[in-house]
Structures are given as structure tokens and as C-alpha cells.
Amino acid sequence: MKSNVISLLLGASIIGSAAPLAKLSNTPPNWVGILRCTFAGIALLILIFIQEKGAFSKVINRLSAPGISWLAFTGGVFGVDMFVWHKAIYNAGAGLSTVLGNTQVFYLTIVGLVVNKEKVRGQFWLALIVAIAGVYFLVGDIEVEGYPRYPFGVLCGLLTGVCYATFTYSLSRSKEKTKGLDPFGRLFIIMVGAAFTLWTLNAAEGIVHATSILPPHLPIESIGWLVALAILPQIGGWYL
Template identity: 30%
Template structure:
């Protein structure tokens, strides 16, 4: 899970280093990843059987949202920076509970209601809407695109969650279908945003794009999908905070991106809202309270004394 979060954080850096326009980057990221995922998905199919028709449809629908996420997020990276855009995309932790409330009528927790205003204020500071210092003309547009990416990300997670709720059908096949769907979606959107520009991409840019596809799409999602099943909710929620923090640090160290005072405060509020929405501290208290003296002396899987 930690390695998956690190790969996602590195993705934003690779996008900036590649220097290719948003639509082309999104399409190539997914297309290259599909080439790597297809043989893995076929191997999973031979061992565990193929996806059901419903599983394929859910994965395709999720991929449409993922394609929108990738194009908007990549464009946001060029406007507000790799670190800030990765912070903004984490509004998905707000989008997912909202969709669960509206569609599945799941109850909204008190921590979600606390996190929502923190997230909105933080986003406003990052984008210069609520400003302490000048952030530049592109900040508002970059923030809006980052929010659109976060909504797409949240929809992707929601549809993936619904598609795997009734029956676990593996991780490779759904990811392959969703990635292929994201590639097609990105290619369609590209026709309305200036088209694809596949010529003139230098060898160094191709190297970064291939690394983006393999690390940011294949490796990251496989690690996260597998890791989230094996970890307790406390650890999963805590590791979710690592991605935006790592992105800010890496963007400063590698790309030299500097935040204004308002953006730094806003980014901190967004990270805090993510922590509150995931109930990190509350979950930790529950984990410690659930431990009984002598637990560490019992072998794993042994019955309580």
C-alpha cells in the first residue's frame, strides 16, 4: 500500500517531466498500461475464470470516469503544479461518501461533515479564491480542473466499489478493462481539446511516459488494490495521507515548485480534511482500545485466553 501511494505521488512528477500535452499524456498513459496489463489479465483469467458481463460493464463505466480524471489532472499539473494538483485530486474522499449517500442511501458520518468545510476552505486557498497572497492567473482554472479530476477519481472508486461488492472477480481483469476504457475516453475527449499530438515526442519524453504508465497505472493500482484488502482500515486511511504529502515534497525537491503562503495553508487544510474524513485518529484509538494485555504473547490465529 505504501509503495502504491509512492508510485501515485511520483506520477505527477513524471507527467511534468514528460512535457507532453494533457490529452496525449492521458491516452498514452492508459494505452501503454493496457499493453502490460493484457497478458497479466489473461493469466488471471486462465487461473480463476473470466469476468462476468456485469463485472466488465462496471469496469468500463469506471474507466470512463478514470479517463476524465486523467485528462483534467494532467492539465491541472501544468497550471498549479504537480504537488498542489495531487493534493486537490484527494477531494475524492469527499466525493465517494456523497455518492454513497445519494445513490446507496448510506449514512454520512459526523467526521465527513467536519471534513467538508475544511476541504472547501483549503481548496479555496490553493486556488486563490480565498487568497492571502497573489497566486497567478492560472490558479483558479488549475484548481477547477483539479477538482474535476478529484470528482472523476471519486466516481471511479465508487463504481469499482459497486462492481466488486457482490463478488470478488480478481484485480487484473477489472483494471485492464477500466484502463482500456480510460484510454478510449481520453482519446474521445482529446478531439474536443485540440486533438492528440503523437509526433514530435522525444526519446526522453517517451521514457517518462512509459514509466508513468507502468508505475502510475499498473504497479500503483495493483499494489493499492491488493494492499487495501490486507490492511486494517486504520493503516489504509493513514497511508492515504502519504500521497499528497509526498507529492508536495517531491515537487519541491525535483521540480523546484514553491507554494505561496495561502497555498501552503490550503494544502495543509486539504490534507487535514482527508485525515478527518478517513477517521484516522478515531480508528487508531479503537485499535489501541481493542488490544488486550497479553495479546502480543499469543501466536497469530490462536484463540483468546
């Protein structure tokens, strides 16, 4: 029990480093999500290769059509989540975007009530009202110095919460459909789906092109921060 709590706290702390690492990379928000998922996918592929001793057929044999579909959908939702969250970071700040993203708990509760028919105590609704009020006061004025598109950033932060709640629910369903698959294999498929979704969304905005592998003139230190972002919160935090 104690080790589980330690793993939970450590995982939460590592995941919480995502926003600062994204900011430190000094990379356009559209590219952060793409490279974060792409680098994570490459790292996971290496981990799977080591774990299975090069026998990728073992991983493929454990997959089913429903399992792949759920994992691909989960990856797509996560891609949308990354798309709006990195816009929130650069338009409303790393701290606020993290808080707004955590409004996912509100939406997950609604899913639990509607889909899973869960019962909620009265104290929860009181806590929910206080939490919503806290978010409202934290957001503050619609104009903030240094963030000319602050309202847009707040909106993206709230959408992040919706997307992440959807992702969390979808992830739980995909786990049920892929019980024979190890966490690395499951996460790899999710990252492939997320990277593809992000490439598609950013291509639609005209930000990236089929021939673009990296943004132009990206410093080596930025790549280092992005690799850290992919390995620490993306893989390490989720695994814990």
C-alpha cells in the first residue's frame, strides 16, 4: 500500500513537470505536441524491442481489432488534448493551463454519473462549487500583461480538461480490450495515434508540411528539453 502511494505521488510529480518542460523547450506550441509524442513513440519502440528481444510478432499477436480501435481512438483524443493544451500554455501560462486542464475531474464525475451510474455524496457537490469558484477567481481578468491572447488560452485550457477526461475514460476502456498487452505496447499505439492526429491538425493550420521533420532553426537545447518532456512525464509519469 505504501509503495503504491509513493508511486502515485512520484508519478503525479513527474507528470506535473510537463508544462514547465514544454515552456523551457522554447518551441512553438504546435510543434511541442508533435515532437513530444513522436519522441515518446521512438523511445517506447526501443523499450519494446529490448523487452521483447526484437520479437515484435509477440506484441502483434496480443492485439485484437477492438483493442487497436480503442487505443487508436485514445491516441487521437490525446492528440487533440495536446493540441489545445500547448496553446493554453503559451497563451495563458504554464501554471494556469495546468490548473485548467485539471478541471477534468469535473467532467469525469459527470461521465461517472451518466455512464457508470455512480453515486456521489452531497459533500462532493459542495466541494465542486468551491472548486469552480476557485478556478473562476484564479482566471481573473480577461486581459493579462504579457499574454495578448489570454482569453483564448483560458478557453484552450478548459478544452484541455474536457479532452483529458475523455482520454482518461477511453484509456480505461482500451485497457479492458487489451489485457494481454503490456503498458509499453499500449502506450506506443496511443502515441502513434496522438502523433498522427497532431500532424494532421497542424497541417490543416498550415504550420507543418509533409517534408517538415523539425521546425526550422530549432536549437539543440530545445531538442533536449523535448526529449526530457517525452521520456519523463510522457512515459515515466504514465508508467508509474
